[in-house]
Amino acid sequence: MLPPTQRLPQARVLIEMDRYFVLHAPRQTGKTTTLDTLASELNAQGDIAALMLSCESAKAAGDDYAAAESLLLDSLREAAEESGWPEKLLPPNPWPQSSPGSRLRAALREWCRRSPRRVVLFLDEIDALQGNSMVSILSQLRDGHNARPKGRPFPSSVVLCGLRDVRDYKVASGGVSDRSNPASPFNIVAESLRLGDFTADDIAELYGKHTQATGQEFTKDAVDRVHELTQGQPWLVNALAHEITFQMKVTGAVTCERVEEAKERLIRARATHLDSLVARLHEPRVKRVLEPVVAATLPQADPTFSGDLSYVRDLGLIKLKPPLEVANPIYREVILRVLGDPFEQYVMAEPRSFVLPDGRFDLPRLLQEFVIFWREHGEVLIQQEGYHEAACHIILMAFLHRLVNGGGHLDREYAAGTKRLDVLIRWPYTSPDGERLIQREVMELKVWRPGETDPTHDGLAQLDRYLDRLTLTTGSLVIFNRRPEAPPWHERGVFEHTTTPAGRQVTILRV
The missing domain is CATH 3.40.50.300 (P-loop containing nucleotide triphosphate hydrolases)
Known part of the structure; x- marks a missing residue:
């Protein structure tokens, strides 16, 4: 320690x-x-x-x-x-x-x-x-x-x-x-x-003490990944290391891959610390702050909002300083998984059926299956979701989690006011010559709300920036239409192929 x-x-x-x-x-x-x-x-x-x-x-x-x-x-x-x-x-x-x-x-x-x-x-x-x-x-x-x-x-x-x-x-x-x-x-x-969170240097010092005591090293990339995933939250920093060294019984140097595995195990196990946070999600004060974060909208601020904001910050659920976003990637993933849990039971598709013969993930087929799912269940599920403004995001994330997380990973980025949710699918596979590779697929999620203009132009520009950051050449833009004048549910789910402002060929799905 x-x-x-x-x-x-x-x-x-x-x-x-x-x-x-x-x-x-x-x-x-x-x-x-x-x-x-x-x-x-x-x-x-x-x-x-x-x-x-x-x-x-x-x-x-x-x-x-x-x-x-x-x-x-x-x-x-x-x-x-x-x-x-x-x-x-x-x-x-x-x-x-x-x-x-x-x-x-x-x-x-x-x-x-x-x-x-x-x-x-x-x-x-x-x-x-x-x-x-x-x-x-x-x-x-x-x-x-x-x-x-x-x-x-x-x-x-x-x-x-x-x-x-x-x-x-x-x-x-x-x-x-x-x-x-x-x-x-x-x-x-x-x-x-x-009492503040750990800095990157604190984490390196803490893990360094483990190395001094046992001889087992954490690679620099692993330490950096721990800091990225936890943002220095002390329980998470310790829990990841404990999961790796005591539960997974890893011998030899601890790598990034082991950190990723430990993160998944912690989230699936929903340890007491994570459960105590989850129990807060439906408190009115917490929901009032987190719903616009998940929905990527601006909060409806009034004289009482600052008190709710302070309360949720003190719980450690959101960052101390603007922009308004979840405190760290692990909490960010836990929140969406928990909110989406009730909807996964509606996903009947078999996850392994989306794996192509060469081992890659079939994203176009997944989007087609989501259209079928959305036409059948979307209207009812939106009404059931307590975070009503964020329902589209939560339901799609539940669908993706059910079908991707068995063999791949989902990274999600969202914050209040951004009017989007960024999703990165990472799917490991082996090339014909035996090389271990990672397939990366990007999705940008937008919601067309009543009284707003068509978000397609902004969505394509935002998708460009996301692809730039990840050095990828193509992606998908999913636009949920929540206006009263939206097409009937059985007609939703139209695919378009278009070009972004930067000249990338991308797919648009309107649901």
Whole structure:
């Protein structure tokens, strides 16, 4: 593993300044490990008693803030007793008597009054607190913080660790979401730290440690491919390497091909981390942000959209900076696969029947089969898809996945506002002389929506740019007609052969 505290150098500075702050990042990015290591380093200094505890047990309390207080205090005592501290550093036993809604503040005050060291408190999984319990706990922390200038003892630093940014905790504790109220300890947006993803150098260092320990190398191309697929998301970086070295039991140097295989295995297995993301897809706030991303349209922004956008970013589903797109290629593939899963059962064609005698993939026949499929099922399936605006993209991707992914790979690129979805089919085959080759086929997907002009001209220009980037000479443009004046369903599916602005011969399919 990488040295945890090196990923968060600002935290140590803020703690030395006696600040209260938030550390947030998506799940399974290393927050808990980082804080646990930081607590150990602080305790080793000799002048700080740093304690980390999880708020997870208080989740069961819901709005019952008295029960939440009791559960948190139990967790605090248990964490302190397991720390190995001498008796003089432990919190009081029993806790001081106080009314519900003030017990945590009273307990921390009494502990800090007795402690010969400054107390630093890490509250992990702060998101577990709900409703009135969140309001009560954070209000008590705010009140204790604000009483410190009057000489009342209280932890010198408190770190709230969870998924969300600071503004959500400020609102829950009675503050406001802007940055103009310096009285609140949670009005510290500049010091709301986000644990970042790994850089390409971090991944190389992490995998290099594996090489030092075992002698097994990851080729540079493999490391670069891991960074490309994961964009440095820590769980994915570790999960790919674990899949390769422990599950697949690869010996010798790890290559790009092994990384690709591990990616497929992870996605098919839908590990807990990926399932936890998938479970969010139909939350209204998540759908509101992701639907235009998948549909490649512009979001309907209103005063509440920025809050939804912040929420989905904090979940780690989309990139932190514009353009609005999914955080990494693995998530991008998982999202479309999951949304398309219900439709694969309608695809009756046999995947191996699309393999030509020379081993290549028969894309023209696939498009012809899709026309038959679309005429028969398209109208009904569009109505069934919850991501209604993105239904055409999702259904075609489900069709492609069913027929291509058994022997080939699908790469998808999509983002809000681009008005297209780019698809690259990679199909490995063996030439007559035994050489291993990769067939590459490109498809550009467009939707002709009500009130818009025919997207053919733009689609051909976009297809040209995509082909340029991949150094290919031909491709296909698929245009879905969603206008009321579109042809009847049984007449949809017209093929045209045309030339792009750059002079390439391409196929247009209108469905």
